[in-house]
Amino acid sequence: xxxxxxxxxxxxxxxxxxxxLPDGALELLRARVxxxxxxxxxxxxxxxxxxxxxxxxIPGVQLRTDDEARILHAGGKSYPDLVRMRSxxxxxxxxxxxxxxxxxxxxAALDAGVAVVPFGGGTSVVGGVDAVRGxxxxxxxxxxxxxxxxxxxxxxxxxxxxxxxxxLPAAEAALNAQGFTLGHFPQSxxxxxxxxxxxxxxxxxxxxxxxxxxxxxxxxxxxxxxxxEMRQRFAGRQNVRIECLDxxxxxxxxxxxxxxxAVSFNxxxxxxxxxxxxxxxxHALCPGGRLALLVPAHQALYGHFDELIGHQRRYGKRExxxxxxxxxxxxxxxxxxxxxxxxxxxxxxxxxxxxQLKAVRAYDSVVPLLAGAERLVRPPFGLSVVAIAHRxxx
Numbered sequence: 001x002x003x004x005x006x007x008x009x010x011x012x013x014x015x016x017x018x019x020x021l022p023d024g025a026l027e028l029l030r031a032r033v034x035x036x037x038x039x040x041x042x043x044x045x046x047x048x049x050x051x052x053x054x055x056x057x058i059p060g061v062q063l064r065t066d067d068e069a070r071i072l073h074a075g076g077k078s079y080p081d082l083v084r085m086r087s088x089x090x091x092x093x094x095x096x097x098x099x100x101x102x103x104x105x106x107x108a109a110l111d112a113g114v115a116v117v118p119f120g121g122g123t124s125v126v127g128g129v130d131a132v133r134g135x136x137x138x139x140x141x142x143x144x145x146x147x148x149x150x151x152x153x154x155x156x157x158x159x160x161x162x163x164x165x166x167x168l169p170a171a172e173a174a175l176n177a178q179g180f181t182l183g184h185f186p187q188s189x190x191x192x193x194x195x196x197x198x199x200x201x202x203x204x205x206x207x208x209x210x211x212x213x214x215x216x217x218x219x220x221x222x223x224x225x226x227x228x229e230m231r232q233r234f235a236g237r238q239n240v241r242i243e244c245l246d247x248x249x250x251x252x253x254x255x256x257x258x259x260x261x262a263v264s265f266n267x268x269x270x271x272x273x274x275x276x277x278x279x280x281x282x283h284a285l286c287p288g289g290r291l292a293l294l295v296p297a298h299q300a301l302y303g304h305f306d307e308l309i310g311h312q313r314r315y316g317k318r319e320x321x322x323x324x325x326x327x328x329x330x331x332x333x334x335x336x337x338x339x340x341x342x343x344x345x346x347x348x349x350x351x352x353x354x355x356q357l358k359a360v361r362a363y364d365s366v367v368p369l370l371a372g373a374e375r376l377v378r379p380p381f382g383l384s385v386v387a388i389a390h391r392x393x394x
Contacts, residue, residue, distance in 0.1 A: 003145055004167060004191055006122060008072050009042040009085045043088030045071065053095040054138035058112045061105045063140070064097040073097050073141035074131055076124030077188075094131040094141035101146045115139040120196030121167060123188035128200065144195060150174040157307050159218055164195025183210030218309055245284075247277045254283035261285075264293040269311045278327035288393040291329065295320065297336055297385045301345055315385050329389035336382030337374060345383055 007014050021029075029035040045068065053065050064070075074093040075081040084090060094117065100106045109116055115136035119129050133139040144165035151161040158180065162171060168189050172182050185206035186192055192202070197213045198220070204213065227244040234240040243257070248271055262281050268274040281291055296306070296314045306314065317334045324331050 003148065004169070005072075006077075006191055008045060008068075010082055011077055040086070042086045048088045048090060050090060050093045053093075056095070056112070056114060056138050058098060058108055058140075061108050062099045062101075064099065065095070069097040070094055070141075073119055073122070073129065073143065076122060076127065076129045078125040078127070081125075092131050092133075095138040097141045097143050099143050099146055103147075106142070106144075106147075109140060109142055112140070113137070116142050118195075118199065119143045120145075120165060120193030120199075121188065121191035123192045123196070124200070144193065147195075148193075153178050153180065157310055159308070159310065162194045164193060164198075166194050168192050168194065168197070181210075182216070183207060184213050184216065247271075247280045247284075248273065249280075254280055257284040258286040258289075259284055260289050262289070262291045264291070266294060266296065268293065269295050269313055269315070272312055274312070275323050275326050278324060278329070282328045282391055285391045287391055290332075290388065290390045291324075292386075292388050294337070294384050294386050297382050298342065301342065301383075317385055320385050320387055324387060324389045328391065330392050332388045332390060334385060334387040335378045336380065336384070337386045338383040339379040339381055341383035342381055 005014060006012060012018075020026075026035065030037075048067070048071060050067055050070055053070070057063070070093040071085075071090065074090050075084060095114075097119075098105075098109045098116075100109060113136070115133050115138070117129055117131060117139060119141045122129060129141070131139045131141065144163075147163035147165040148170065149163045149166065150171065151163065153160045153175070155178070160175060160180070160182075166174075168182070168184065168186075171194050175182055182194075184197060184202065184204045186197065186202050186204040189204075189206075196202075197204075198217055202213045204210075210216065227242060231242045234242060241259075245257075247267075262285060264281070268277060271277045278291075285291065296311060298316065299314045302311070302314045317336065321331045321334050
């Protein structure tokens with residue numbers, strides 16, 4: 001599907017011919033807000049004068065510095081944005097528009113030493129695409145429109161993998177062709193991108209029954225640049241070390257890591273060889289190092305929703321203990337947690353076969369009380385299994 005572009009001075013298709021408001025609407029506006037009888041058309045695009053761009057280059061990445069590209073990426077579609085655009089009062093615009101075609105080119109832009117402002121459909125109404133230079137020598141608008149593919153659809157788990165720049169109508173059409181729907185329909189639907197919706201945690205006025213976009217997201221790809229940013233943020237903290245590792249891989253020296261502790265929340269159930277991954281964590285710990293982990297409980301609760309979010313299995317206390325011991329750990333404690341959540345899971349997702357959890361906020365409000373109760377009495381069942389294990393010192 002061809003990419004949809006908007007008017008530079010407002011919403012809508014640039015090719016659409018507007019015939020203005022009907023007389024009745026004009027009369028109402030005159031009476032209520034004092035509408036002027038003198039039309040004020042948008043300032044001509046060719047007459048807008050932009051600040052001279054700072055010149056720079058990003059090897060291997062296409063950069064547009066023409067006025068039209070800079071103007072189109074100078075702001076979003078809020079009321080203040082539209083007033084600025086229509087009046088031609090653009091005091092700030094990106095120095096260039098980067099148009100990456102691969103993940104490698106995105107990383108090149110992030111490494112260029114300039115301020116980077118991601119740009120999807122340009123529908124932000126909260127200043128999200130403003131060309132803010134900050135302390136950087138230049139600012140580039142990172143237009144992700146060329147990264148617009150549906151990469152894969154798993155029919156069993158119903159997990160689709162998208163590139164960030166695909167617009168919602170194209171994403172919906174691609175899924176519809178395979179019998180699915182994204183189910184996310186904000187007011188900016190015609191132009192907004194999947195990546196933009198995820199980044200802004202879009203709600204979507206017409207998405208009743210499917211939920212907010214963040215409730216549909218299973219995972220995001222880790223960008224190494226953000227790991228580096230975390231390293232810089234915690235630089236100088238002797239007790240903090242930031243690493244980006246794959247616990248299913250043997251491509252790094254596990255023993256050299258020598259962590260004194262590891263914490264895992266809802267990870268191992270996604271891994272086919274979970275014992276192998278536990279063994280990798282074991283070798284990454286120093287002698288005496290501890291692992292605290294939480295995984296979903298009771299295979300009897302396993303159902304369609306588990307498949308949807310990529311669960312390979314659920315665990316019992318005995319099974320989890322045996323797997324930890326097989327990986328070399330000494331198990332200090334294993335117990336069930338969250339019995340109320342288990343009952344909600346059973347009713348909503350196994351019996352009623354809902355596609356999402358209900359009353360989550362109401363449940364969150366009683367979590368402190370439930371946690372306090374579990375300190376006094378260990379429940380005989382639960383939504384999760386919690387385990388503490390350690391690598392023997394000798």
